[in-house]
Amino acid sequence: xxxxxxxxxxxxxxxxxxxxxxxxxxxxxxxxxxxxxxxxxxxxxxxxxxxxxxxxxxxxxxxxxxxxxxxxxxxxxxxxxxxxxxxxxxxxxxxxxxxxxxxxxxxxxxxxxxxxxxxxxxxxxxxxxxxxxxxxxxxxxxxxxxxxxxxxxxxxxxxxxxxxxxxxxxxxxxxxxxxxxxxxxxxxxxxxxxxxxxxxxxxxxxxxxxxxxxxxxxxxxxxxxxxxxxxxxxxxxxxxxxxxxxxxxxxxxxxxxxxxxxxxxxxxxxxxxxxxxxxxxxxxxxxxxxxxxxxxxxxxxxxxxxxxxxxxxxxxxxxxxxxxxxxxxxxxxxxxxxxxxxxxxxxxxxxxxxxxxxxxxxxxxxxxxxxxxxxxxxxxxxxx
Amino acid sequence: xxxxxxxxxxxxxxxxxxxxxxxxxxxxxxxxxxxxxxxxxxxxxxxxxxxxxxxxxxxxxxxxxxxxxxxxxxxxxxxxxxxxxxxxxxxxxxxxxxxxxxxxxxxxxxxxxxxxxxxxxxxxxxxxxxxxxxxxxxxxxxxxxxxxxxxxxxxxxxxxxxxxxxxxxxxxxxxxxxxxxxxxxxxxxxxxxxxxxxxxxxxxxxxxxxxxxxxxxxxxxxxxxxxxxxxxxxxxxxxxxxxxxxxxxxxxxxxxxxxxxxxxxxxxxxxxxxxxxxxxxxxxxxxxxxxxx
Numbered sequence: 001x002x003x004x005x006x007x008x009x010x011x012x013x014x015x016x017x018x019x020x021x022x023x024x025x026x027x028x029x030x031x032x033x034x035x036x037x038x039x040x041x042x043x044x045x046x047x048x049x050x051x052x053x054x055x056x057x058x059x060x061x062x063x064x065x066x067x068x069x070x071x072x073x074x075x076x077x078x079x080x081x082x083x084x085x086x087x088x089x090x091x092x093x094x095x096x097x098x099x100x101x102x103x104x105x106x107x108x109x110x111x112x113x114x115x116x117x118x119x120x121x122x123x124x125x126x127x128x129x130x131x132x133x134x135x136x137x138x139x140x141x142x143x144x145x146x147x148x149x150x151x152x153x154x155x156x157x158x159x160x161x162x163x164x165x166x167x168x169x170x171x172x173x174x175x176x177x178x179x180x181x182x183x184x185x186x187x188x189x190x191x192x193x194x195x196x197x198x199x200x201x202x203x204x205x206x207x208x209x210x211x212x213x214x215x216x217x218x219x220x221x222x223x224x225x226x227x228x229x230x231x232x233x234x235x236x237x238x239x240x241x242x243x244x245x246x247x248x249x250x251x252x253x254x255x256x257x258x259x260x261x262x263x264x265x266x267x268x269x270x271x272x273x274x275x276x277x278x279x280x281x282x283x284x285x286x287x288x289x290x291x292x293x294x295x296x297x298x299x300x301x302x303x304x305x306x307x308x309x310x311x312x313x314x315x316x317x318x319x320x321x322x323x324x325x326x327x328x329x330x331x332x333x334x335x336x337x338x339x340x341x342x343x344x345x346x347x348x349x350x351x352x353x354x355x356x357x358x359x360x361x362x363x364x365x366x367x368x369x370x371x372x373x374x375x376x377x378x379x380x381x382x383x384x
Numbered sequence: 385x386x387x388x389x390x391x392x393x394x395x396x397x398x399x400x401x402x403x404x405x406x407x408x409x410x411x412x413x414x415x416x417x418x419x420x421x422x423x424x425x426x427x428x429x430x431x432x433x434x435x436x437x438x439x440x441x442x443x444x445x446x447x448x449x450x451x452x453x454x455x456x457x458x459x460x461x462x463x464x465x466x467x468x469x470x471x472x473x474x475x476x477x478x479x480x481x482x483x484x485x486x487x488x489x490x491x492x493x494x495x496x497x498x499x500x501x502x503x504x505x506x507x508x509x510x511x512x513x514x515x516x517x518x519x520x521x522x523x524x525x526x527x528x529x530x531x532x533x534x535x536x537x538x539x540x541x542x543x544x545x546x547x548x549x550x551x552x553x554x555x556x557x558x559x560x561x562x563x564x565x566x567x568x569x570x571x572x573x574x575x576x577x578x579x580x581x582x583x584x585x586x587x588x589x590x591x592x593x594x595x596x597x598x599x600x601x602x603x604x605x606x607x608x609x610x611x612x613x614x615x616x617x618x619x620x621x622x623x624x625x626x627x628x629x630x631x632x633x634x635x636x637x638x639x640x641x642x643x644x645x646x647x648x649x650x651x652x653x654x655x656x657x658x659x660x661x662x663x664x665x666x667x668x669x670x671x672x673x674x675x676x677x
Contacts, residue, residue, distance in 0.1 A: 055492030066459025
């Protein structure tokens with residue numbers, strides 16, 4: 001059923017439809033509307049779940065670890081500083097192979113304090129072992145939660161996932177979304193069936209330490225599970241398409257990319273602006289297209305290399321920066337295209353909520369054509 | 385009543401000979417019974433009991449991180465509640481994980497009054513990393529980060545009173561115990577796990593390696609702590625102290641002089657002034673809890 005609904009509420013509805021048994025969360029802007037909505041659903045008996053109002057994000061994810069290990073489907077949401085406070089817990093949840101799903105309403109990192117959007121928070125957890133999915137709009141944000149639980153809980157995967165959507169730009173924006181029914185979601189997402197759980201009738205030790213004789217194999221198994229996730233996304237994305245009609249079977253998506261000479265690469269809500277800018281540039285005869293990355297972890301290296309093989313120039317729009325180096329997406333794309341003759345340029349933009357307009361996309365396209373890149377774009381020179 | 389003849393903690397783990405914590409854990413599990421899920425933070429206990437692929441735990445057990453055991457336990461309790469399961473949730477962690485780095489999670493879990501029992505085995509320093517001081521290290525104890533020296537008498541601070549802090553959270557049952565009094569310890573654990581809400585027990589577990597005494601003296605050292613009034617065994621029910629163990633007190637010297645961590649109080653010459661300060665701590669304990677016979 002089509003509804004016009006705020007992004008956060010669309011996500012909260014998606015989470016409700018996934019029937020989490022334990023929710024553990026701590027308020028932080030711009031994630032708050034999600035956890036407030038879920039609290040209301042529990043208070044009104046519209047969602048039958050334990051809701052733990054923890055005293056910090058650190059405890060929010062720690063409680064999810066306990067709840068998941070004891071055999072319940074778990075959920076949390078956070079952003080920015082909250083996610084940074086969870087840093088240690090994130091690695092632990094992934095290493096313990098717990099299928100926790102967490103929404104990240106992407107926000108900039110302090111200092112200086114900023115409540116506004118970029119993607120530095122989740123990008124900085126890229127090495128933590130969490131699947132990272134990025135939504136372009138609120139429909140995709142909603143749908144990716146269903147997909148995430150389906151993938152994470154597969155016994156061949158057993159990994160946690162971030163569903164990332166841009167703070168304020170999506171979280172606080174009303175858009176029409178097609179809201180699935182409970183019956184439809186139940187048909188897609190079976191009840192949680194833990195691979196192992198804490199159980200007095202079948203005692204198992206979880207979280208034992210590993211000596212140098214064992215540690216590397218644990219990490220390798222983690223890596224293999226992450227790489228297996230690629231085919232599971234295709235499998236469950238295809239299943240999603242068959243059931244709901246919307247296609248998430250690709251880790252990446254192209255827009256007017258087939259005949260493009262210049263490819264823009266982006267993640268998240270910026271893709272909508274990029275598509276509009278591409279339409280305008282196409283009218284002006286510029287052969288430009290978009291490669292949208294939906295899945296940043298695991299990184300679709302081969303898929304990207306194949307999708308960009310025919311282009312002359314690539315411009316990456318990075319809403320993050322690995323200080324002292326480049327944008328994180330840019331680095332990965334350069335790695336994926338290593339050995340090709342394609343010119344690849346990285347642009348750091350939109351940090352801390354700096355607006356990105358169609359004219360900026362056009363300007364970046366021009367810079368890439370001129371061979372100018374690997375730079376911060378849109379700086380106010382008068383402040384420097 | 386649980387069957388206390390059953391062992392839930394297997395022998396063959398890697399604790400030091402005479403380890404107070406290992407002895408306490410055996411008793412804790414006897415008191416708690418087999419219908420239990422145990423959470424342990426990082427520390428000596430976690431390390432000596434679970435080098436993959438071996439485990440000493442015959443009950444379900446989880447270790448996540450150093451400072452989050454109380455939060456993990458909160459999640460387990462919520463999960464069990466949601467599934468209608470009956471296992472008791474028990475945390476067993478060291479003093480560093482409890483009174484220092486885990487205090488935030490501990491406070492949160494007790495404020496929310498989860499149906500969990502948190503047990504701190506208090507060996508009064510970070511033993512796993514090499515005997516550094518914690519908030520539970522007693523006054524004047526020499527540790528590797530509060531060493532006694534030519535201008536230092538060791539640890540400058542007194543033990544953080546975590547039982548009182550948790551009682552102030554409204555905990556229905558807070559107790560202290562000592563491994564040297566096993567019947568009392570097991571009974572308190574049984575009471576704690578069967579009391580609804582967040583309950584706490586802090587157990588004095590002498591550490592032969594960290595405190596500097598022979599491993600066959602662990603129980604004797606634990607008894608001396610009680611007999612000198614430097615450790616008091618008591619229960620707090622709904623915030624009210626009751627059943628503090630009464631003793632005919634011995635001078636604190638008898639406890640201090642058998643441990644290397646207090647050797648600087650006796651050598652090169654006896655430091656009457658510092659020992660008097662520690663005697664004053666014991667006297668204050670005795671007055672507060674009314675333990676003198």
